[in-house]
Amino acid sequence: MTPEDRAVFEKRRRARNIAILLVLVGLSALFYFVGMARVLRG
Numbered sequence: 001m002t003p004e005d006r007a008v009f010e011k012r013r014r015a016r017n018i019a020i021l022l023v024l025v026g027l028s029a030l031f032y033f034v035g036m037a038r039v040l041r042g
Helices: 002-039
Strands: none
Touching: none
């Protein structure tokens, strides 16, 4: 693997990791707000 290929691979992996992080944070926020709505509604 050439250094150029390695750099492209690492850039794609970093972008994929950030996308997964954003999805997980979004789902966590969604579950939190749904849970709070259920608690507050009684």
